[in-house]
Amino acid sequence: MDKNRLEQKIKDELTNHQVPIDKEALWNNIHKKKKNRGLFFWLSGLMLIAGMGATILFQQTKNHEWVKAEPITEHKDLNENGTNQSQTNASQLENENTKDADKNEDPTNPAKLLQTKKLLNNQEIQNGHQQAHNQEISIQTKNPSAPSLNQESNSSNFKNTNGLNTQTNKTTFPIPLNKTKLPFKEHNASATTIDKVKEEDFAISLKQVSSIASLPINFLTLNSFSEFPPIKFSPVNIENRKVEKSKNVKGFYFELLGGYALINKKMSSETATDLLEARENMETPLEQINLGFNLRHQIKAGFYLQSGLIWSRLSESNNYKELASETKLEGGHVILEITQPNSDVLFQTGEALVTYDTIRTYEVYNTYDKWDLPIGLGYQKSFGKWCIEGDVNFVLNLNHTFKGYLINEELDKLRKGNPFAKRIGLRTFASIGAGYEFNKKLTLWLKPNFDLNPWKVNVPESLIEQTYQNYGLQVYARLKI
Amino acid sequence: MIFKDIQAIIAGCKDQHHAAQKALVDLQGDRLYAICIRYIGDRDKAKDVLQECFIRIFKYIDKFDPIKGSFETWLNVLTVRQCLKQLDKKTLKTIELSTKLYNEFYEDPKVINQMSADEILAKVESLPEGYRQVFNLAVVEGYSHKQIAKLLDLEEGSSRSKLSRAKQMMRAKLFYLKLHKHG
Incomplete structure (x- = not known):
């Protein structure tokens, strides 16, 4: 009877019980929340539309405009003798070419390797696929009609005035040559001797690209939270007893984020295996910094949706060694051979165009700026002041720009154009991390993240296909709005 | 308007x-x-x-x-x-009190009648998570255990046991209040 009376009393007292609350403040907060919610949905919708629009736009726009190495053809007739000489020596050249060709049958022949690499470079240039990483900038191409003439067996290493390490292969051309202009500062080789390149001269000293070290992801140990604190109950300590309450309160949050990531670059090619090998050995992993913001809606039972805008800068610094050749006019070369009636042979000397094959070393610094729209879904769990959460995000690329610099040339030699594809592949990443609630408004988070898929960056018809994959660490400052 | x-x-x-x-x-x-x-x-x-x-x-x-x-x-x-x-249903499932409760209290009807709504509310507020909700749903709102079990994603038996314990706790709290007030 007493029990029922007590319960009835509790019910009567509490059913229509009122606790005064500041109505003005309550109304203002409700009004503000309604506004914020509307703003969030508008912004999310706007970003989604903008992202889709940008994606469609990029699909339709051709933006791969590289500063191509435009060939400038200069025909210089050195002298009439030179021209005639080319005709009279045609059969002799053919013989020598045949010998060279025989020699090139050997796959280990350095001359063949050189030719292969050159062909690959030229092919790529012609296809217009000069990507940032394809630093095989066309230097100078040898006139196919005037191959290895009068090669002699001296080789030399020298350092030119620009401090570039070069190795030379000197060949004389008593006939007009096509000259292709360099896209960067012309190399002034000053060799005066005729050199023949040895095998080791052509061997690119490739430094091994260290494989990316996967970042250790330290998950927060939750053992300390896994058990509910022991409860001691008695009429005396009831008042002091506190039970941790769930913090999964709905709401909107604004978060600022910043982070650093290493990007594992993977390259593959079915055809350009030589080029691929060279680049794999010369290129290092990219680095990325990023800044951005997210708007986040905490929905049912700890789940949240988020979207925002992220700016990222990817950068890479690589040392490239590249086969090159250049042509210069030099005197003292045999330009005519005259057989006299008494069978004596006279040699007429004069000026001739000389082509030097070189290996150039140069440092390249590339940057890629990206604007991305992430859309994510995650789950958050609170334990007192501490929280953990994990999420999966889809990242749509809105825009990307490229800037490349040749460091040991003049800095104004800015390389233009965008080596990336019109549309960078969809990126998905997961992150898991821990946060600490400083007060009701501010929570700070530390979240390691990693890409779930390697994302394609270059045009599909490229000789070498590249994919990137991020491993990074993000810091978030989250504000309740 | x-x-x-x-x-x-x-x-x-x-x-x-x-x-x-x-x-x-x-x-x-x-x-x-x-x-x-x-x-x-x-x-x-x-x-x-x-x-x-x-x-x-x-x-x-x-x-x-x-x-x-x-x-x-x-x-x-x-x-x-x-x-x-707003509740974390998993937490509700895992919280189980294993303390011995005091079942017998002398409840004077006069004292019960003197209890204010604010005093009762304060005691309800201080009930542990899970117990508080079951107590409110059952005693104040008048929901059945079946309805409570569905709302809180619990077993009916769990709802019954939680209510029983919540009631015992409330009596203990009010008894303590009574002692405190009347000496």
Whole structure:
């Protein structure tokens, strides 16, 4: 009877019980929340539309405009003798070419390797696929009609005035040559001797690209939270007893984020295996910094949706060694051979165009700026002041720009154009991390993240296909709005 | 436009009239706040939940059907459900008290009658998570164990045991209060 009376009393007292609350403040907060919610949905919708629009736009726009190495053809007739000489020596050249060709049958022949690499470079240039990483900038191409003439067996290493390490292969051309202009500062080789390149001269000293070290992801140990604190109950300590309450309160949050990531670059090619090998050995992993913001809606039972805008800068610094050749006019070369009636042979000397094959070393610094729209879904769990959460995000690329610099040339030699594809592949990443609630408004988070898929960056018809994959660490400052 | 009676306020709210919404907040704010406190157990968080409740009420007021029940009942149901949404159901399942409770108390009807609503509310507020909600749903709202089990995603047996313990705790708390007050 007493029990029922007590319960009835509790019910009567509490059913229509009122606790005064500041109505003005309550109304203002409700009004503000309604506004914020509307703003969030508008912004999310706007970003989604903008992202889709940008994606469609990029699909339709051709933006791969590289500063191509435009060939400038200069025909210089050195002298009439030179021209005639080319005709009279045609059969002799053919013989020598045949010998060279025989020699090139050997796959280990350095001359063949050189030719292969050159062909690959030229092919790529012609296809217009000069990507940032394809630093095989066309230097100078040898006139196919005037191959290895009068090669002699001296080789030399020298350092030119620009401090570039070069190795030379000197060949004389008593006939007009096509000259292709360099896209960067012309190399002034000053060799005066005729050199023949040895095998080791052509061997690119490739430094091994260290494989990316996967970042250790330290998950927060939750053992300390896994058990509910022991409860001691008695009429005396009831008042002091506190039970941790769930913090999964709905709401909107604004978060600022910043982070650093290493990007594992993977390259593959079915055809350009030589080029691929060279680049794999010369290129290092990219680095990325990023800044951005997210708007986040905490929905049912700890789940949240988020979207925002992220700016990222990817950068890479690589040392490239590249086969090159250049042509210069030099005197003292045999330009005519005259057989006299008494069978004596006279040699007429004069000026001739000389082509030097070189290996150039140069440092390249590339940057890629990206604007991305992430859309994510995650789950958050609170334990007192501490929280953990994990999420999966889809990242749509809105825009990307490229800037490349040749460091040991003049800095104004800015390389233009965008080596990336019109549309960078969809990126998905997961992150898991821990946060600490400083007060009701501010929570700070530390979240390691990693890409779930390697994302394609270059045009599909490229000789070498590249994919990137991020491993990074993000810091978030989250504000309740 | 002045919203004097509840019917005008409901009509105004259905038209998304701000003055009507404000009038509803003024009229029902205190009562719904008390419900939120009973379920949430933390007055600051209860304010946050109350804001969500009102946003939800304004959103779904079109669905209110006077034939099915009074407006106050509809508000109560919506508020209680909103409060329960904030709970972590997993936590509710895992919390089990293993303490010995005091079953026998001398309850003087006179003393019971003297208890104020605020005193009772304070004791309900201090009930542990899970027990507090079951106690409110069963004793104040009058829900059956089947309904409670469905709402809180519990077994019926668990609901019964939680209610039993919650009642014992309430008696202990009120007994302590009684001792404290009367000596």
